[in-house]
Amino acid sequence: IQMTQSPSSLAASVGDRVTITCRASQSVYSYLNWYQHEPGKAPKLLIYTTSSLQNGVPSRFSGSGSGADYTLTISSLQPEDFATYYCHQSYDPPFSFGQGTKLEIK
Amino acid sequence: EVQLVESGGGLVQPGRSLRLSCVASGVTFHHYAMHWVRQRPGKGLEWVSGISWNSGSLGYADSVKGRFTISRDNAKNSVYLEMNSLRGEDMAFYYCAKDSQGGLFGSGWIDSWGQGNLVIVSS
Numbered sequence: 075i076q077m078t079q080s081p082s083s084l085a086a087s088v089g090d091r092v093t094i095t096c097r098a099s100q101s102v103y104s105y106l107n108w109y110q111h112e113p114g115k116a117p118k119l120l121i122y123t124t125s126s127l128q129n130g131v132p133s134r135f136s137g138s139g140s141g142a143d144y145t146l147t148i149s150s151l152q153p154e155d156f157a158t159y160y161c162h163q164s165y166d167p168p169f170s171f172g173q174g175t176k177l178e179i180k
Numbered sequence: 181e182v183q184l185v186e187s188g189g190g191l192v193q194p195g196r197s198l199r200l201s202c203v204a205s206g207v208t209f210h211h212y213a214m215h216w217v218r219q220r221p222g223k224g225l226e227w228v229s230g231i232s233w234n235s236g237s238l239g240y241a242d243s244v245k246g247r248f249t250i251s252r253d254n255a256k257n258s259v260y261l262e263m264n265s266l267r268g269e270d271m272a273f274y275y276c277a278k279d280s281q282g283g284l285f286g287s288g289w290i291d292s293w294g295q296g297n298l299v300i301v302s303s
Contacts, residue, residue: 107289109225116275116293117217117225123289160225164289167230167239169215174224 075099075163079172085180090151094175096161098142105165106144108137111174112157120159121146151177182207184276184294191300192266200261202276202294210234210254213279215290216261218272228274229261233282244270263299271301 076099086092096106108121119128121137124144134149148155156179161172188200200216216228229250230239238250249262259276273296281288 103287105287105289109290111225116295118293119289119291122280122291128291158224162225162227162290164287167227167284168241169227169230169239171217171225171227 075102075166075170077161077163077170077172079159079161079175081175082173083176083178085178086151087180088151088153090180092148092151092177094146094159094161094177096139096144096146096172098144098163101141102163102165104140105163106137106139107162107164108135108146109160109162110155110157111160117160153179182278182292184278184292186274186276186294186297189274189297189299191302193303194267194301196266197262197264198266198299200263200274200276200297200299202259204257204259204276204278207278207292209257211282213237213282213284213288214250214252214259215277215279216250216259217275217277217290217293218270219275219296220269220272223272225275226272230279230284231259232284237284239284266299266301268301271299273298 104124109117111117125137183205215230231250247265252259276294277290278292279288280291
C-alpha cells in the first residue's frame with residue numbers, strides 16, 4: 075500500500091491552523107496513525123486508528139478520515155509543534171509510511 | 181514507562197553482516213508484536229520488519245526480504261534484526277518499536293519507539 079502525504083513541507087506561524095493530508099493507494103480501513111518526529115529524537119505517536127488521541131498528546135491535535143483519505147489537523151500551532159509528521163498504515167504489511175510533511179516556522 | 185534500547189550498530193563493509201539488538205523494559209514484552217523501522221539519511225521513515233508476540237508471524241519490506249531476519253527472545257525481553265549482504269542503501273538509523281497488540285496482522289499500531297541506532301555501510 076502506497077501512502078502519499080501532502081504537502082511535503084509547510085511554513086506556518088504560531089497560532090495557525092494546519093491540516094496535513096494522507097492518501098493511501100487503497101482503503102486502510104481506518105488503521106491510519108500519525109507520528110511526530112524531531113531530529114535526533116524517537117518518533118512520537120500522536121493519533122492512532124484515524125482519530126484516537128494518544129495519552130498525553132495535546133487536544134489541539136486531531137485526526138479524521140476513512141477509506142483511503144485521512145487528515146491530521148493542528149488547531150493552533152505551538153512552538154514545540156514544528157517537526158516532521160508521518161502518516162502510517164497498520165492495516166496490511168508491509169506497514170508503509172507517508173513520505174513526511176516538514177512543518178517549518180514562517 | 182516503556183523503554184526500548186537498541187545496540188549493535190556501527191560501521192560495516194558492503195556485503196557483510198550486522199546484528200541489531202533491542203532490549204525492552206517497563207512492559208510485559210511477550211504480550212506485544214515488535215518492529216524495526218529505519219530512516220535513511222535525508223529520507224523519511226521506512227518500516228523494515230515486524231514479528232508477532234510468539235514469533236509465529238513475520239513480515240518484511242520488499243527492500244530487505246531475503247537479506248534481513250527478525251527474531252525475538254521473550255525470556256530476554258529482546259528483539260533482533262540480523263542483516264546480511266548489506267548494501268549502501270541500508271545505511272540508516274534503525275529504530276526498534278513496540279506494537280500496541282500481540283499479533284502482527286491484528287491491525288494494532290506502533291506506540292513506542294527507541295532512540296535509534298546508526299548503521300553505516302561503507303568500504
